[in-house]
Amino acid sequence: MANALAAAALSMSVGATLDAIKAGLANLKAVPGRLFPIQLAENQLLLDDSYNANVGSMTAAVQVLAEMPGYRVLVVGDMAELGAESEACHVQVGEAAKAAGIDRVLSVGKQSHAISTASGVGEHFADKTALIARLKSLIAEQQVITILVKGSRSAAMEEVVRALQENGTC
Numbered sequence: 001m002a003n004a005l006a007a008a009a010l011s012m013s014v015g016a017t018l019d020a021i022k023a024g025l026a027n028l029k030a031v032p033g034r035l036f037p038i039q040l041a042e043n044q045l046l047l048d049d050s051y052n053a054n055v056g057s058m059t060a061a062v063q064v065l066a067e068m069p070g071y072r073v074l075v076v077g078d079m080a081e082l083g084a085e086s087e088a089c090h091v092q093v094g095e096a097a098k099a100a101g102i103d104r105v106l107s108v109g110k111q112s113h114a115i116s117t118a119s120g121v122g123e124h125f126a127d128k129t130a131l132i133a134r135l136k137s138l139i140a141e142q143q144v145i146t147i148l149v150k151g152s153r154s155a156a157m158e159e160v161v162r163a164l165q166e167n168g169t170c
Contacts, residue, residue: 035064038165043070044139046164047148050157053079058093061150066100070144074102075135075160076116077151078109087114094118104138106131109155132163139164 011021036048045068049061058079065072074097082089094115097105105122107115108131116122125131139145147164151157 035061038161040139040164043144045069045146046161047146048158048161049148049150050161051153053077053150053152053155055079055082055089055092058150059096061148062093062096062100062102065102065146065148068146068148070146071103071138071142072101073104073106073135073138073145073147074119075106075131075147075149075157076109076112077107077155077157078111079152081152082111086111090114091118094120094122097121106135109151112151112155128159128163132160135160135164 012018038046038048040046047061047065047068049057053061053076058076062074065074076093079086079089079093090111091114094105095118097115097119098121102119103121105116105119106125107113107122108125108128113124116124123134125134135147139147149157149160
């Protein structure tokens, strides 16, 4: 959003009309891995935000998920390159999920355990296969569900997104 506003302001500063800016913004396309919506089935929405993660983008993603319909599931991998602050940063995201009323947090990775624990509604998994199996059971249990998948590049959370799309169980 901030980038779109900056582009609009720059365009106006060089003489573009509001109609031209509106038309340009209307043509923007979502990019996979960047809060990309995927309709798995009726009443089953997957938000693929798997491209990368830091504390700010994770917290923003939690806020987006909080506004979505149905049972809301945050699926997270580790945030990388946080140094000595890593655990505190992961806890901060879990606390944000708790404050936002997220229904379930599923995590995989060494650091992300702190997110699921701090959320109060979390489950941590040793590997993605187990996480995906649990996620599929949640999908089967819920009439309306929104799932947001996020993690740093090194967490390769796009594998979770692919598994949900390929298996046709959703």
